Amino acid sequence: MSNLVIAALVMGVLALVLGTAIGIFVKFFKVKSDPRVELVLELLPGANCGGCGCAGCADFAKAVASGRLKPNGCPVSSQEQVNAIAFALGVDPGEGFARRAVVCCSGDKFQTQMRKFYNGAIDCAAASMIGGGPKGCRYGCIGMGNCAHACPFGAIEVINSLAVVHQELCVGCGKCVAACPRGIIKLVPADSTAHVYCSSPEKGAVKRSLCHGGCIGCGKCERAFPDSFTKTGFLASVKYDAAKLPGAEEIQTIKCPTGALATEVDHYAGEKAVREGEKK
């Protein structure tokens, strides 16, 4: 019994002494951390995607608190969240535009010619190294989903061997842009609706023989809206820095002959329809 009491006594006294010692040390060696960093970190989405260019949200919070970066550097936060951070710190939220990723290709496995049978690793980089992948077009989406794997938000879906970005999920962090071995994923302003879903600089006839969805460079869009579209060689492109871009209805009036120029909604709906048709 007395052994038990002594054991409890020894442990208790030792714990008390050590606890006091730790307390004293913590008091004397306290590190003053910036409370604003914690504040910003709480307001950030915590996705740790790295889209801002910092190593995670904590690093970005430090940069914002120290004034090195503006709160709108976070591509994931909505404008309200950015404003909340700016208000909490009493700084300028910064000017800029939100971005979204677009896979500039419409060559799904029905549109484009499947040149050869590929049964290697399901990886775009690997497939593109072995004779340029299974598809005929050397500039198009390979469709093995490297971008979809890289996306931290699950915003990319591969439909019929073609990667399609879900605009409502995409935050524009740019991870997919780095993951694509073909470099056909572009970051565009979030408020733009229509894109040219083709990246091939080949001649129109060559493209036409390989893919039904490619831009043949007819110039219809450029003639209809010269301020919004331009054509380089056989490839049309959207002038994203234009003051005003045509809306969905105006895009329909252009009647792009191959459907390479399409709104996001139509592009996705078209791919979905093809897939459901395949099921039947």
Add this chain to the structure above:
Amino acid sequence: MKYLELTVGAVLVYNFVLSRFLGICPFLGVSKRVSTAMGMSGAVVFVMTLASAITAAIYRYLLHFSLGGVSYDLGFLQVLLFILVIAALVQIIETVLQKLSPSLYQALGIYLPLITTNCAVLGVATLNAKANYSVLDATIFGCFSGIGFALAILLFSSLREKLELATPPKAFEGTPIALVTAGILAMAFCGFAGLC
């Protein structure tokens, strides 16, 4: 002769990592860069020296004492008390390090709190208790055991830095080749056996 055993013996002959196989976790975990290995070994030397001194004192004067003619043996509390003291010590060191050297604190990362459960630290305390060293002897032994750990991890980390540039077979890349290297290093230290 006794001090030769406590110093040279602890560093070379009975090296904590390479012949007693204690403290393998930080030995493999923090040995990718010489700079972090140096930080880790510094922290371990410090903790082992202090822990040896304090645990030896506790062992001699707190666990075995007589009160009013009755002698008490609290040997069963040994591991519990040692762990408690080591944990408190590591906590204090962490606090001090965070203040005095934030870069070293960042570099050590998770391994600093892990010293608490580093078996080398508890191992040196238990070995001291087993050999019933005096406080001074235990402190010397603890310090040189820590230096032995530092020697092993520094040798190993510089080897690993060189290995980064080597092209071993694919299956051996990374940890496997590191484990093979550790084995060879341990065999080399076997050569010191019988020195003292």
